Amino acid sequence: MKNFPTLEEIRIAHQRIQPFIHKTPIMSSEAINQMAGCEIFFKCENFQKVGAFKARGAANAVVKLTEEQKKNGVATHSSGNHAAALARAATVAGIKSYIVMPSSAPEIKKKAVKSYGGEIIECEPNLIARETTLNTVVEKTGATFIPPYDYFDVIEGQATCALEMWEEGIDFHTIMAPVGGGGLLGGTALTTKYISPITKVIGAEPEGADDAFRSFQSKKLIPMQGPNTIADGLLTSLGKLNFEIILDHVDDILTVNDEEIIAAMRLIYERMKIVIEPSCAVPLAALLKNKEHFKGQKVGIILSGGNVDLEKLPF
Amino acid sequence: MKNFPTLEEIRIAHQRIQPFIHKTPIMSSEAINQMAGCEIFFKCENFQKVGAFKARGAANAVVKLTEEQKKNGVATHSSGNHAAALARAATVAGIKSYIVMPSSAPEIKKKAVKSYGGEIIECEPNLIARETTLNTVVEKTGATFIPPYDYFDVIEGQATCALEMWEEGIDFHTIMAPVGGGGLLGGTALTTKYISPITKVIGAEPEGADDAFRSFQSKKLIPMQGPNTIADGLLTSLGKLNFEIILDHVDDILTVNDEEIIAAMRLIYERMKIVIEPSCAVPLAALLKNKEHFKGQKVGIILSGGNVDLEKLPF
Secondary structure, X not given: XXXXXXXXXXXXXXXXXXXXXXXXXXXXXXXXXXXXXXXXXXXXXXXXXXXEOHHHHHHHHHHOOOHHHHHHOEEEEOOOHHHHHHHHHHHHOOOOEEEEEEOOOOHHHHHHHHHOOOEEEEEOOOHXXXXXXXXXXXXXXXXXXXXXXXXXXXXXXXXXXXXXXXXXXXOOOEEEEEOOOOHHHHHHHHHHXXXXXXXXXXXXXXXXXXXXXXXHHHOOOOOOOOOOOOOHXXXXXXXXXXXXXXXXXXXXXXXXXXHHHHHHHHHHHHHHOEOOOHHHHHHHHHHHHOHHHOOOOEEEEEEOEOOOOHHHOOO | OOOOOOXXXXXXXXXXXXXXXXXXXXXXXXHHXXXXXXXXXXXXXHHOHHHEOHHHHHHHHHHOOOXXXXXXXXXXXXXXXXXXXXXXXXXXXXXOEEEEEEOOOOHHHHHHHHHOOOEEEEEOOOHHHHHHHHHHHHHHHOOEEOOXXXXXXXXXXXXXXXXHHHOOOOOOOEEEEEOOOOHXXXXXXXXXXXXXXXOEEEEEEEHHHOHXXXXXXXXXXXOOOOOOOOOHHHOOOOOHXXXXXXXXXXXXXXXXXXXXXXXXXXXXHHHHOEOOOHHHHXXXXXXXXXXXXXXXXXXXXXXXXXXXXXXXXXX
């Protein structure tokens, strides 16, 4: 398989990041199973450190740095879970982290990064300013840039989530993950196809940010322009490396609209009593919309994170 | 110990209700521990069947009926978790349940009872109408009345929650539970004092419904009049049998105001990513208000349930 992480490398990554992560539980709901007509195993990455699977990839990238690189720390631009995850991983590893964030980022996100020990560098809220500022920071500090998803070590880290699912001894017919930049879906597909090639891997995406769906259909990477969805963790465009993995190893990508996402999100809150971000609800929404394809199956769904603004719940 | 359930009886009850309940997990949060200055083990009864510990007492009461009693089913008046719990326990046991509910009860509560197979009998929204209607139902059907908390078999069932906590092998210095009617706190105190007499058992109550606190202080049962608190699961007055157990076996009752309850509730949503009802947050609020008393301890806190109206979250 091209220059993708191997199963052996994913297993080693899993060992490597043990001190940085929780082994998250798998939960089920009889009521949701009845509604769906299949047996769903939710992998609860909302209970992960920093509240999202991003803790895995960030930790893996940090631990893999050389001693020389560690001296100068790490840097990224992000206003989401990757920023918090990288800040925490760096602090646990005893190195510095520089996080470029748009000045418009919510106070709560800045607070989270600071609380994990990250140094915030503010910039104008546009992509060019973010990249320019990041380049300046990297030049000045010598820090290593750790991108949020389009990066070998990050994908290798995210791939450890599916590894834990397979260690539970469940014969999944299908595993589903949301797709934004494609780090989680890519990693999940790699692990799953190594371990069980007959298992289907399906990505789920909001209609309002469906670049992965369109790229997958056309087999050509089409960047997202003007995404618009409640699933704020999935606004980013698919990464290049992630797209390659997805083309090779993912069986299908399904899309759902925001109404369907909110209904699935509500179901998870009400029936499972857990807090998830809207992005998490996308795979369940896609499954419920296409029930007939999953009838009687054992389906693994990765709940990617739980960092939601409680004051802005859509119900 | 007077005519209270014995440890042996509680253990048998736990075996008896196995087909009706989940063994709920214990969860922790590093962030909350740091804030609190002690190590807290949250027993997640929000993940229990019907979303609350009430599943335990109702199941125990139903299974203990004689075959003769089972023929005529069970009845209760309640608009809360006990109603849903009794309806479900009866359905699982293959018997009928009659639930008297005030006509003003929220549609969602009625729907829950119906979905579990309970037959709803509506009455005027006042206590006299509830009792009169219940008596009529019992006379007409021959059903056995299962009260929500002031009842031996129910307390015995609720006591199984603490039993599971002790089975985890943690040396609790303190165990805390919210107190409304006193079924959970009474059961928790019995189990805990049987197993570890030196462990403190502390009840936590909203200031706006502090009859247990006042009764405990004055050693005289003082019924609650005009309760007013966001913790809607704790509006009921302390039961007689429950009060006896609490006087004998509980070490202290602490009170907190609604602002403190909401802050603790928010902390649990944000840090633990789980959905709880406001009543659940009362013990954590009381702990955080009295940190100095718990310094360095291992504290067990029972999160009693997760049935909250998502449209009315206080944040």
